[in-house]
Amino acid sequence: MTFNKLFEEKIKKAQLNNKPIGKESRARLPSGQTLTEKFPVLDLGITPEVSLNEWTLKIFGEVTHELEFDYESLKREFDIVEDISDFHCVTHWSKFDLKWKGFRPRDLLKLANPLEYAKFITFHSYDDYTTNLPLDAILEDDVLLAFEFDDQPLTKEHGGPVRVVVPKRYAWKSAKWIKSIELHNEDRPGFWEERGYHNDADPWLEQRYSE
Numbered sequence: 001m002t003f004n005k006l007f008e009e010k011i012k013k014a015q016l017n018n019k020p021i022g023k024e025s026r027a028r029l030p031s032g033q034t035l036t037e038k039f040p041v042l043d044l045g046i047t048p049e050v051s052l053n054e055w056t057l058k059i060f061g062e063v064t065h066e067l068e069f070d071y072e073s074l075k076r077e078f079d080i081v082e083d084i085s086d087f088h089c090v091t092h093w094s095k096f097d098l099k100w101k102g103f104r105p106r107d108l109l110k111l112a113n114p115l116e117y118a119k120f121i122t123f124h125s126y127d128d129y130t131t132n133l134p135l136d137a138i139l140e141d142d143v144l145l146a147f148e149f150d151d152q153p154l155t156k157e158h159g160g161p162v163r164v165v166v167p168k169r170y171a172w173k174s175a176k177w178i179k180s181i182e183l184h185n186e187d188r189p190g191f192w193e194e195r196g197y198h199n200d201a202d203p204w205l206e207q208r209y210s211e
């Protein structure tokens with residue numbers, strides 16, 4: 001399979017964002033946030049019952065290869081990575097050093113081969129929740145499809161069997177119970193983005209609500 005060279009370039013650019021200089025220029029606790037030791041549960045109140053065995057993830061939309069994975073095929077094909085990152089919720093709590101284990105969405109996306117004009121994504125979840133991001137934002141090292149938290153299988157309260165983690169954005173962008181990733185050429189607001197939450201959700205710019 002021939003990989004989209006442009007997509008490889010995008011991944012390289014996304015990796016530059018992890019250079020310490022970018023991280024150190026920002027305070028670790030973003031303005032307006034309070035540190036918590038607990039890990040609160042927040043969602044729409046519907047907890048889908050999906051076991052790891054029946055769980056599947058689709059990649060569709062503006063790609064040359066629409067794909068569907070189950071957990072076993074992910075384990076066979078992709079590296080499992082561990083990452084420790086902070087979590088910032090728009091309701092003003094932050095938690096430091098969450099330990100996740102999972103797959104990198106960019107590895108899966110490489111196989112799907114995004115078309116040149118695919119610039120945005122929507123995460124679709126098993127509770128019908130959606131949230132949107134620029135494609136570039138989910139290519140970074142710390143963005144995971146996590147199936148373990150703190151060395152334990154991810155509990156369903158926190159989005160198990162598999163959830164997205166996007167540490168550099170407010171937590172509503174970290175879709176629990178991930179079901180599919182859709183690629184588009186134009187941006188489409190997700191559940192909260194349609195209801196007044198900020199489209200970009202950068203905690204260091206306090207992008208909580210749209211004007």
Ligand SMILES: Nc1nc2c(c(=O)[nH]1)N[C@H]1C(S)=C(S)[C@@H](COP(=O)(O)O)O[C@H]1N2
Pocket residue numbers: 039040041042043044045089090125126127129157158159171172173174175176177
């Ligand atoms: N599928 C799904 N993902 C979701 C939500 C949701 O309602 N459904 N809520 C979001 C919100 S608003 C927050 S703050 C975080 C909370 O994650 P946690 O419950 O693990 O703390 O999940 C996000 N991901």
Ligand SMILES: [Mo]
Pocket residue numbers: 042089090091171172
């Ligand atoms: Mo939230």
